[in-house]
Amino acid sequence: MRWDDFRSSKNVEDRRGQGGGGGFRMPGGKGKLGIGTIIVVGLVGWALGINPALLIGGLEALNSTGGSSYQQSQPQPQQAGSGTPTDRAGRFAAAVLAQTEDVWADIFRGEGKTYQDPRLVLFTGSTRSACGGAQSAMGPFYCPLDQKVYLDLGFFQEMKNRFNAPGDFAAAYVIAHEVGHHVQNITGILPRVQQAQKQASSKAEANAISVRTELMADCLAGVWAHHADARYKVLEEGDVEQALNAASAIGDDRLQKQAQGFAVPDSFTHGTSQQRMTWFMRGLKSGSMQQCNSFKEPI
Numbered sequence: 001m002r003w004d005d006f007r008s009s010k011n012v013e014d015r016r017g018q019g020g021g022g023g024f025r026m027p028g029g030k031g032k033l034g035i036g037t038i039i040v041v042g043l044v045g046w047a048l049g050i051n052p053a054l055l056i057g058g059l060e061a062l063n064s065t066g067g068s069s070y071q072q073s074q075p076q077p078q079q080a081g082s083g084t085p086t087d088r089a090g091r092f093a094a095a096v097l098a099q100t101e102d103v104w105a106d107i108f109r110g111e112g113k114t115y116q117d118p119r120l121v122l123f124t125g126s127t128r129s130a131c132g133g134a135q136s137a138m139g140p141f142y143c144p145l146d147q148k149v150y151l152d153l154g155f156f157q158e159m160k161n162r163f164n165a166p167g168d169f170a171a172a173y174v175i176a177h178e179v180g181h182h183v184q185n186i187t188g189i190l191p192r193v194q195q196a197q198k199q200a201s202s203k204a205e206a207n208a209i210s211v212r213t214e215l216m217a218d219c220l221a222g223v224w225a226h227h228a229d230a231r232y233k234v235l236e237e238g239d240v241e242q243a244l245n246a247a248s249a250i251g252d253d254r255l256q257k258q259a260q261g262f263a264v265p266d267s268f269t270h271g272t273s274q275q276r277m278t279w280f281m282r283g284l285k286s287g288s289m290q291q292c293n294s295f296k297e298p299i
Contacts, residue, residue, distance in 0.1 A: 002233065003234060013121045016153075118148060118182040121148050130145035180219075180220030180224075207266065211252075215299055218280045223292065225243070225284050
């Protein structure tokens with residue numbers, strides 16, 4: 001992936017090396033999770049979607065125990081360092097974020113709308129978000145309350161080592177997926193999803209809603225890649241295969257089979273490997289947000 005001659009986004013908060021913002025607590029507040037447990041959670045769902053707590057306690061458990069939810073106020077996050085990152089990994093993340101800003105600004109402008117840039121928080125270990133605490137082992141996530149993507153750049157090494165999904169474009173796909181959640185948020189899709197999950201009659205139904213939300217974000221990541229390549233010529237030989245390999249590696253069915261030897265479809269929250277690849281390619285080929293409506297299309 002070609003990126004090192006592109007501009008860096010100014011919407012990056014670099015909290016790396018600033019120390020932890022508190023460990024992630026189980027719903028109910030009884031102690032912090034062990035690092036081993038957190039890693040298992042991260043393996044089951046790298047893209048924690050919106051709020052990492054959902055994978056651990058579930059939406060109903062969060063509401064019933066007084067744990068963090070999107071509507072509840074949370075402690076303010078620590079202050080970030082100023083200035084554009086100077087290390088390669090930080091510059092890469094800032095460059096990818098800048099490309100998403102430019103692409104989505106153009107797409108929104110074409111529809112007579114104004115795109116609101118998200119912010120990217122880089123951290124190590126743990127930090128705080130408006131949606132609660134975050135641990136690096138839990139993977140990247142988007143918090144709609146503060147409109148920020150949270151990312152420990154060490155996750156990309158985990159992708160290479162644990163998921164066998166290396167490469168710059170695979171990492172860019174992760175960032176673009178989380179920015180896809182931001183697009184869902186500012187277009188009003190995410191609030192409707194949250195309401196639908198609250199009204200779901202069962203955990204399986206709530207999970208099915210989550211799957212469609214995540215597949216839409218995969219598709220929106222593909223839309224970004226389509227326009228980024230048309231505008232910046234970012235794609236190099238093997239890049240699409242990198243992204244598809246990453247999408248396949250983090251499918252619910254594959255992760256569950258690796259973890260426990262079998263898959264439980266009703267517990268899926270992000271979609272199967274095939275679904276994730278299909279929806280990413282749908283966005284990449286079409287370059288159209290309208291092709292990403294996973295709530296009206298068969299998945």
